[in-house]
Amino acid sequence: MVPIAIDNVTLEYDTPAGKVTGVKDVSFDIGASEFVCIVGPSGCGKSTLLNVIAGFLAPAAGEIRIDGKTVKGHGMDRGVVFQDFAQLFPWRTALGNVSFGLEMKGIPKAERDRIAREQLRLVKLEKFVDSFPHHLSGGMQQRVAIARALAYDPSVLLMDEPFAALDAMTRDDMQSLLADVWRATRKTVIYVTHNVAEAVYLADRVIVMSAHPGTVQADIKIDLPRPRDPLSVEFVECQKQLMRHLGHKVSGNGVGH
């Protein structure tokens, strides 16, 4: 719902061997309500970049602006979904997890229960509001995590390979569910993945990153009508185009992934 500017962001790690540059001079803009996927080989710093945008890490140089305001630390304008199923609080039910952010905002119980139920309905979990996370499958846990990140109505949704640990069939379902949720909510989404088909299925735009240090290698618009058909010729063509960008880099500088 709001635009994001990533402006010359550089991030360094402290390692025993000295400073290592994880992300170098990365710049791109994201439009309001745009769905952007960041794709790249492992080690390209795509998750690191997402953590900078989330405010968990501070950049060594450059800045990130959300709706014109410079990001300083985490904030409730951004919702975050991680890859790890363990992100849910095991001591809270699905409903309790989803209402957490609303509780922090000081919204009264009846109201937050209503909103949380609504969010769980959006991810098709209305039957499991009172289940604890350990009784839910991985896919269901990730759906609770999505509902939880949306419940307090952040304008930006940051997702770090949320479906990478799911089996292929569940992942397909989740991708189509996420596409529906995005269409319904019109959040600005930044979605990190290493799965090219997933990026083509979900994204308005794909940022391709290369590794060591992480830099933007290509910025590709996906102009396919939605809902997208992964078996269509155009879809496969888009995938090939992305693969070339990734593959070219791999053979180009001899970094094997």
Place this chain on the structure above:
Amino acid sequence: MQDAASTISAREAPGHSPGRAASRLRSIWRNIFPFIVVGVLWEIVAISGIFPARLFPTIETVGRTFFALTANGILPHHAIETLIRLLSGFALAGVFGVTIGILMGRSRLAEDIFLPLVSICAPIPGLAYTPLFLLWFGLGSFSSILLVGFVSAFPVIFNSWTGVKAVKEIWVRSAHSMGADDRRMFTHVILPGALPYILTGLRLGLAQAWRVLVAVEMLAAVPWGLGWLIFGARKFLNTDAMLAGIVVIALIGLLLEKLVFQKIENYTVVRWGMVAA
């Protein structure tokens, strides 16, 4: 969705099946069997006359003494005095232990200050402190309670500290991104996240409290208490009373475990799937 639904029903299924009663009986039998074996061996020794009957009474004698002492109110009086000391001391250990442990887990400074002290004091047997406490705080209940609190705080401190350290970073990050401030991070994330460890610490602390309390009651010249009952009975060779006292200690320990700790665990960390049932 199907998979979780079937998991839940699979968990609930045994409650309605006839196999449950049989498996319950089996588990009761499994628990009782070792006691029957020991009981039979005990009776063999007692009847054989290896020890004088006075020093090695049969189970019937112990049982009779147990009921006689219970009926005339002596055993319950001892038990209640001991229980009050135990719970007072343990409450001290719980409050201070959990507080210090969490503080150590949350603050580097507190960790630097407390960890060396705790590490040095913890392995010293509780009884070694007893004479000091008796000299400082006098004979009687007060020093017993303080000593019980002091000694049983260590496992509570260690486990609470470990528990806070074991709180998953991803929970903290999630809570941060959802706008949790420091206070609510603590009450809504750190405390429940560390709870499995804190409960383990409390359980170990209670066992520690028992051990030191019964011993201290023998030394602190308290007028009532199970430790005193056992120790005092020695003078008159009342081994049946000693054994009755030991039985009461075992029973109270069992009740606290079954009625307090297991209930709390089943309602919290087990229900949450953080600890296997």
